[in-house]
Amino acid sequence: MNKKSHSKLWLYFTGVIFATIFCVFILITLLWFVLYRLGVAGTDPRVRHFPLLVFALGSILLGSVIALFVGKRMIRPIQNFSNAFDEISKGNFSIKVPEDEPIMEIKEMAQRFNAMVYDLSHVETLRSDFVANVSHEFKTPIAAIEGYAMLLQNRSLSPEKQEHYIEKILDNSRRLSSLSGNILMLSKLENQEMILDKTEYRLDEQIRKCILMLENKWSAKNIDFDMDLPRQTYYGSAPLLEQVWTNLIDNGIKHSPAGSSIRISITDAPKELIVSISDDGTGMTDEVQKHIFEKFYQGDKAHKAEGNGLGLALTKRIIDLCKGTIKVESSPGKGSIFLVYLPKEYKK
Template sequence: VSHEFKTPINAIEGYTMLLQGEELSPDQEEYVEKILFNTQRLSGLVGNILLLSKLENQNIPMKKTEYRLDEQIRQAFLSLETKWTEKEIGFQVELEEVKYTANEGLFMHIWINLLDNAIKFSPSKGTITMFLKQEQDSVKFILEDEGPGIEDDVKSRIFDKFYQVDGSHKAEGNGLGLALVKRIVDSAGGTIKAENREYGGCRFVIELPKQKDEII
């Protein structure tokens, strides 16, 4: 069903983008922007459902290449520049050079989803902290924000499909991002956990198994 949704959604998005080039009244421009925004949200939802389904049914060819994890995280960070500049969020970043062998396309979903969440829940002019480092038996990525944190009674559910922490944020997501992240991390033999910082905010910690033949 999700696959069949893609064609009409793409058609609506394409025609809506064509309307943006027309001479429109301010009200019409606003309507077109809203159609495009919601169509793109729907397209993202369908894409995430398909990807999660493929992951759960192991229908994705796990083509792996060696690449720089630190560079990929920087790319994800830059791709969200509009969002974090809008909220005037600052960053503290310490990324060690890490070469890793994985499915590069899938791993990008990890960094995009986690960073997007951190930006979404961070206060204006807050600070997001990122670490990537080699340890003796693993590669560890840590992402911290200064948001409201996670209530104890929902910590065990935030990686569930379609689960959203707070009803006030329903318009901003579809509850699939963290489920995707966990499934991708699991497929790589890693672990992910979420915890509240003792001085406020939330911390996500990903540990990936260190590869015997990786080049450091």
């Protein structure tokens, strides 16, 4: 708040105080006049106006004291909030307003304001990181496509090299398509734009279908599947949960060594269904497990080129939307177990 605005606010507050005192003075004067006319008040001309003069002088003095001390004290929190709003509009989320106010309501307002600014600072940090990560993830495959396209301009290339470069361009194009699709779906999920179109379907068949969809990946690494998938119906969003199983199985394939196994099971608990997907991969440290469901986080840098760090974040958001939970149990060198808990729902 600039000095001019502060002066106007102080003058307004002072004017309100003096206007109130003036109204009180008029009322007392009228009351005194009525009492005088009725003969209740003193009739001595020398003293009959003395109380009014004393009250007038006292009112002016009291109004001045209130305006100078109380007025500024009351305006100070408003000034602090106004200055803070100006700083926030400039992108400064480190600003805080003083919380040591004697009036409890203003103190609580200051505490809530500071908490709001703190939350906004985290949102802004996440937004900045998201933009930076998206830019980086898009830049890498685009640069690769450009590089291989430039190499293809060499007319002396052998057919084998041409085919190799074309395959690299296609791989990076698929990576871009997957990245943009995941970002779009994650955005819709976070903004709650996805409609949960629930149907009753076979959960065990859905998981088998997801395994078949990824056959090219697991057959290339000679990975076996050990499945314990009894017949199980589930009432929920089939398209979204298909994305969950695809992401988790793909994640297991990516981190599993050649010739290993991936185990998948469904457990029918009293109030929920538990889907377990475990692998014999590289495993994760406790620190990696803390961040594994964050957007663009990739704990295993060795497989960075095979993903974009959005699959597990997308999985977590879908499961949250289905009112379920997901947990991971892992240790370095001993593989990982992902446990998905889905509450049982029934068709209405």
